Amino acid sequence: MLSRAKIRQFLFGARTVSDKRWQQRSPGVYVFNYHRIGDARFSEFDPNVFSCTSEQFEQHLRFYKQEFTVVNESELLSLLDSNKPITKPYALITFDDGYIDSYQHAFPLLKKHDLSAVFFVVTEYTDGGSFAWWDEVAWLVKHCQLSQLKLEHWPDAVDLTGKNETQNIRKVLYAFKADQQFSMDEKLAQLRVICKAPVLPGSNSLFANWQQLKEMADAGMTIGSHTQSHPILAHLTPQQQRIELHESRIFIQDQLSNSVSMLAYPVGRTDSFTEQTQEMAKQCGYRLAFSFMNGINTKLTEQSAYSLKRISVDGNKSVDSLKVQVMALHDKLAR
């Protein structure tokens, strides 16, 4: 006869991971990735970039400390330089985009638990006042009265009649990212005209500023580059890519008087950067570069160092759900 747990697992999928299975997980570098900490329901901007609340983030930190050897930048670089096989599960905590909540919510909790994380910042956003293109797209969709949206050159319109606003925003963003014909600025300009939305609120920046980032770096956090303007690098010419990678690195180094060795590719999917991008990252002086591809890094070598995989923490996950997510990725390794 099937146990209750087995029946539940059959009906609803695996909701928990047994201790025995968890302990058998592979050695490797498990890179957990966050965007915003907070409650998406109270934001006027893109709800899809909220990872979890502060309370959940603190539970995650306890979990990482208990179940992994949490490494900082220099420990990860030593692991890379050692050229030895990875023998146990390591965790690296990363944040993309450099939102103000990285400073307000994540940083105090990391300090409280004596942990370090890597914050990948977009240098044009950290100067204050500027909105990220995906946040402006979300703002425009939220205020758009149309039942469908279509830039002139798009083959298909995006249907906005669905009741789920988060889903509608995601669909428009998907079309936005897939469109290589125009730059982000040009597409935004077209969308502003079509949506007839009110002007964006101008006062407070959504991003951490240099004073705050300096305070974080001085307290042991790492500030990495997420480029100058968060473009999809694969859509740019080699020269434009080099400028995004090089200038952002130099700018952060000048602001913080620290060497910058880590990069996260904007959007980070397989089609968002190329082998040439990886080569350029290396030439620009980065030692490690992170994608947004889901997975566990069982090796850390010169070859793998420029397309490292990450585990996206989103959707307000509990520790149990996070374990399920990690084990699903782990099972992929065996296939």
Ligand SMILES: [Zn+2]
């Ligand atoms: Zn990003």
